[in-house]
Amino acid sequence: MTTTTPPTATTPPTATPRNAATTHNAATPRDAELERLVRQAPHRFRVLTGDRPTGRLHLGHYFGTLQGRVRLQDAGVDTFVVVADYQVLTDRDVAERLTEHVEDLVLDYLAAGIDPERSTVFAHSALPALNQLLLPFLSLVSVAELGRNPTVKDEIAHSRQASVSGLMFTYPVHQAADILFCKANLVPVGQDQLPHLEVTRTVARRFNERYGQGGAVFPEPEALLSAAPLLLGTDGKKMSKSRGNAIALSDTADETARLIKGARTDAVRRITYDPATRPEVSSLVLLAALCQGRAPHEVAEETGDGGAAALKRTVTEAVNEHFAPLRARRAQYAQDRAYVRQTLRTGNERAAALAEATLTEVRTAMGTLY
Template sequence: MNSFAATVDRMPGLRAEIAADPAAHRVLTGDRPTGPLHLGHLVGSIAERVRLQRSGVDVFVIVADYQVITDRETADRVGEHVHGAVLDLLAAGLDPDRTTIFTHSAVPALNQLMLPFLSLVTEAELHRNPTVKSELAASGRALSGLLLTYPVHQAADILFCKADLVPVGKDNLPHVELTRTIARRFAERYAPIFRVPEPMVTAAPEIPGLDGRKMSKSYGNAIALGMTADETAAVIRRTRTDPERRISFDPGTRPGVSGLLSTAALCTGRSPVEIAEQIGDGGAGLLKKITTEAVNTHLAAHRARRAELACEPGLVRSVLARGNAAANAVADTTLDEVRDAMGMRY
């Protein structure tokens, strides 16, 4: 299995290959609509999707609605979150004429790949996956069959459209490794139908939330892209800091203060240490004021565009109808190839 460091070292060469012939590549990336997309999504993944699209790479974006129930018992508000995610993707610059945006549940042939793929992995390999372990611990529930097989679901998401590039964070690198394994094993057992995908990562650290932990919908420490400026100010105002008046960047002992500094730095292009020195003895009040201004300025254009798009009746439904139709055509073709390879076309 490739280490994260080795994968980062591979990135300059991979990016050079993409730049030399972008049309030869296809990206699969996406989001689970478990809540509103947030600042971390925009900076950490959506901006990269837009960059790849503009470079000429074929981009597929899956809104993985079926995967909402991987580690939870309900799909409450999933429709609302799917709608909001599509608005955010469009507002960020993804163009449905150049990028295929689709929902997991709308592509049945994709899910039919699960059965042959499951035959290619062992139970031990699934139990070893670190994401399965961490999400099981966070859920506080018994291990479900869906969570155990989550990495194979993601392999089907990637391989159905024969993507060769998968932008991922450090935590999800094992999923791509298992996908690569499945692609190779299918070729060995049946036929070389699938491209073996490459993970795309950056050396950038994970994006911290307002409390200093990783920015996450489940932690409630994120700034949603669809928030208003006033809602953003309220969330930042409620962030816990500490009584020490002098502001310093110390993630280990001052997570709240450091989380706010990191957020302000992310939105201004400055370092958190520089911002801390600027605030000095100004205290948490000034820190929160500066962070609020930084976030609202950074997101102003995105929010304005999102509001415009939200006023277009039927836009999201139309985008998904087009994307779902395109994804279904690709998935049907791939499933036919898989059945041919397995001798199951009667």
């Protein structure tokens, strides 16, 4: 199989490392600079992104990440999308209905516009060479460093497991292997994932210092923060597959209407857009605005004194109209499961070739290529 030459093992041009402890409520000037660099020279970037196959993707995923992935792909950035099937086990005792969830995830990708001819969609478990990178990578970070990771602490606190597994504790190093095997130098993330990416940067830097012999084996990838605001679930909390408060991309128009009708609002009749004091109402206003390509304040003003019922009608119509083409594409792809599986097999082959090449480079640098 033909593979492309990866970007050189450097950070993106004129990169300024982002402080993982800094709070980001929206995209920063550095993100704007990265976007400019991507437009100017997309061939200088390789992106790694992905999801755990724990259920169908929802509207929060679409506006938070999927749109951005398709945009980067369409700009000409070499895009890798990992179906992180092994990582399902980080907070679960077993991976239930995994095959179904993997195929559903690929269906959502295809329907959203991920093109297998321009993006590489692959499964974590299909790349043995990727997983071999974990051993040397784990030797580059301390137990104390992993224990201080705020994202790991939060994941442990909300774990479904009776006790903390080694897989959960070393989760950031697994993500480092996912990112570095293909030498991705740009990673779209949310604010909560910045500590994980800092572990990846640390692993890359320490490997280069210890084994690079004056050259960089791995890039120190940079974060590209999304400017997309947070969409709340129907219960007013963070939209999540596991909480049962999400509207899935694959939901029908009737299912969508039912879910939005039951969404939490407040007792104030006049609709305004004020996320700080009216988060549930404002999230519905924002959802309608995103679907219609309008400003949230405009949607709120138009709804006015119509109250929650009028707002929910507007949101339902906006969501169903916006996602009708995506849902039609998904239904069409779902009729050809062989194509879905072939998409994954083709991506697995390309990703495996890169993982083998990277592992060989790592073994050569470490002096373990016998």
